[in-house]
Amino acid sequence: MTASAKEGPVVEGLVVEGLRKRYGDHTAVDGVSFSLAPGASLAIVGESGSGKTTTVRMLVGLEHPDGGTVRLDGRDRSARPRRRAERLARAREIQMVFQDPYLSLDPRVTVSGCLDEVLRLHTDLDAAGRGFRAAQLLDQVGLGTREAASLPRDLSGGQRQRVAIARALAVEPRVLVLDEAVAALDVSIQAQILELLRRIRGASGIGYLFVTHDLAVVRHIADEVLVLKSGHVVETGPAARVLEAPEHPYTRLLLASVPRRGRFPAGR
Known part of the structure; x- marks a missing residue:
């Protein structure tokens, strides 16, 4: 055992197991499980209606899961917080950046x-x-x-x-959730924001959950990829493997919609 390994407990990061959410007769998320190590980056991909946004809204507390567990660094986040101090502490742990910043910023401030x-x-x-x-x-x-x-x-x-x-x-925060955070931007601005996020992660060690329907941006931000279809996980693995040798037909369909030459310069 190395000296660094002796210093304190192992930090497990974000662990999601069996997450479920129903709206009436519709099951939006069904048994979704994944983990995000400290400082890592996971892209959750899928078409509109695949359950990806519902999944991350449950992680940050904007929706309450009907089943499953969410743990961050070993602490259970599944139950609703009762006290204001607990709600604020939870908010500090996982933050979210939405697709349209104009709607999420107060226009008067x-x-x-x-x-x-x-x-x-x-x-x-x-x-x-x-x-x-x-x-x-x-x-x-x-x-x-x-x-x-x-x-x-x-x-x-x-x-x-x-x-x-x-x-x-x-x-x-320990984790930053980016829900289609570059989808509303021009291609050149998308590349600038992705580069900014890459630098911030390298300097701070923050973990990213990057939610997108667009696989063209995944290779520029993610270590791992999780593919959702109709609320189910159909494929997961290292980004390079999933993007270069997808195993599930749905993942191959998503990749087929991406322009062959890509939309961002290779050097970012």
Whole structure:
């Protein structure tokens, strides 16, 4: 055993087992299981209606599962939190970035004000400390003082998504869920955001759950791939293997819809 292996317990990351969700007679998610190691990146892929968004909404607490368990670093997140402090602690652990940042940002609040709200809620920093931390977060996502003073309507789509990422990172989550987070952006801006996310993961060790219907972006962000069809897992494995030698016909169908030459430069 190495010296580093002796230091503290092994951290298991996110472990999901047998997750289920029904809406009336419709089963949206049926027995979904997967794991995400600390600092790893998993892409959950499938067409619209495959259950991928419902799955991650259960992970962050926006939906309550009808069955199954969700654990993060050994702690069960399946039951509804009862106290405010517990709800806030859970929110800090897993954060979500949505497809349309304009809908998830308050149009009446400046970028700096948006970050200040999060920091006031989740930290003990004073006003000066919050201002310094907000500037750090904006710098981390490639924004500056001009954008800090702007309202969401004054920013481009790519800039708004960078703000949404900065807001999610403000609470130092263990896992960042990105639900179609580049789908609404132009191709060149998509590539910039994916590169930004790659750098952030390398520097922070945060884990990513990247939800997408588009396999063209998966190889640029994911270590592992999980393929959902009608609420069921039909294939899972290392991204390189799934993308180059898919085993399930549905995965092959998804890959057949991707342009052969790809949409992003090989060097990102």
